[in-house]
């Protein structure tokens with residue numbers, strides 16, 4: 001399945017494993033790349049939790065496989081030295097999401113590394129174009145984890161039309177709610193040249209996801225997720241107000257998801273309780289991070305089998321129509 005993405009990034013399949021904080025370690029990223037797609041190691045909060053030693057250790061787990069590295073942009077701005085560490089590891093690409101990529105662009109270009117920007121609004125698309133992104137990921141609100149308000153189905157073709165006019169050389173990827181060959185085929189029809197998957201790879205054998213979370217996820221429907229801005233302020237994580245967080249519902253979200261303003265005024269109010277709950281593994285308080293596509297996740301396969309089955313299903317659908 002050749003697209004401009006597979007050509008430009010030197011991979012066989014137009015599929016990317018998202019750099020999911022605490023989930024995509026070197027082992028998962030490498031398994032995805034070994035299967036012919038592109039794995040991105042999560043640099044996550046860029047050293048505010050794990051630092052250079054953790055990043056280097058995860059790269060060793062990748063055993064020399066060609067992988068990229070992703071950071072949460074607003075967190076990288078607080079620990080910019082982590083960009084130098086990542087670039088020194090010769091990543092296949094540098095993926096930035098959730099913040100202005102422009103301050104980091106010249107360093108990434110100077111290192112001759114491809115910049116990939118995940119975006120949630122048309123204003124973000126402009127920033128990514130100005131940053132000289134080789135690829136832009138249009139992320140819909142169906143996505144697991146942090147994101148914005150736009151839905152994948154209309155957002156991806158709007159970005160495709162915009163890029164065709166403004167930056168025709170920029171490759172477009174789609175993210176948010178894509179978990180099987182139907183999603184891949186649909187994304188290609190919308191004008192994307194590949195897909196970025198989080199939730200589907202989250203449940204694979206190589207992911208760092210705690211088994212109790214995977215068990216919850218496998219039993220859940222997309223109905224069991226909620227997108228809210230309440231959780232981060234309560235637990236004392238300073239996310240910019242434009243981003244919300246999609247997670248599986250639990251007691252904490254039942255109590256707080258609809259009380260965003262109050263949560264924002266109570267910054268850090270539950271930080272201690274949340275840390276204790278994390279130590280106990282209490283999933284009634286600690287959120288299980290997954291997107292609406294969790295309703296399509298029913299097993300714990302290898303990352304390679306996810307890639308293979310997605311590609312063969314999409315090829316079959318695109319060759320014969322949905323019938």
Ligand SMILES: Cc1cc2nc3c(=O)[nH]c(=O)nc-3n(C[C@H](O)[C@H](O)[C@H](O)COP(=O)(O)O)c2cc1C
Nearest residue numbers: 018020021097143144145176177197198199289291
């Ligand atoms: C558990 C989890 C953690 C995530 N962490 C990050 C992250 O650290 N940085 C990032 O750019 N995106 C992160 N994302 C979002 C992904 O980049 C991607 O947009 C999303 O997973 C795509 O939607 P899907 O979950 O429906 O596949 C995360 C997603 C999940 C499910």
